[in-house]
Amino acid sequence: MAGNLGSHDEGGLDEEDDSRHQEHYLWKRRRADDPHCMHCDEPDDTVEHTLFNCPFWAEDRREMEQCVGRPLQPNDVPDIILGPEQELLPDAASRRRRIEAMAEGLRLAFGRMVEAILGRKEDAERVRQARLF
DSSP: OGGGTTOSOSOSOOHHHHOTTSHHHHHHTTSSSOOOOSSSSOSSOOHHIIIIIOGGGHHHHHHHHHHHTSOOOGGGHHHHHHOSOGGGSOSSHHHHHHHHHHHHHHHHHHHHHHHHHHHHHHHHHHHHHHHHO
């Protein structure tokens, strides 16, 4: 499966839609003092930073990185979500089903990763906001 990543043409994450829990997003909306990451030295805490680069969330990324055999990258997202391109799948039904099952497992693992990271980050933001008021 890891070799198939990167074949879809769509871009990675849409930061405007998916960054509601990030300091950068909160800062742009005057809900945070600055856009830096609360967990590391990154000056601009974006979705891409949180999901793919922040060392604080490395354990949450481990399952996905084991699945793809390397560090996860933003341009992997379309292939993970959309799965393999149908015209590239083998004609043999058993091989096709096996590849589709692997792709579904990867998609589910990615969903678990995103939910875990953003859920924990949202909880931390609620605690931080409560301390301010």
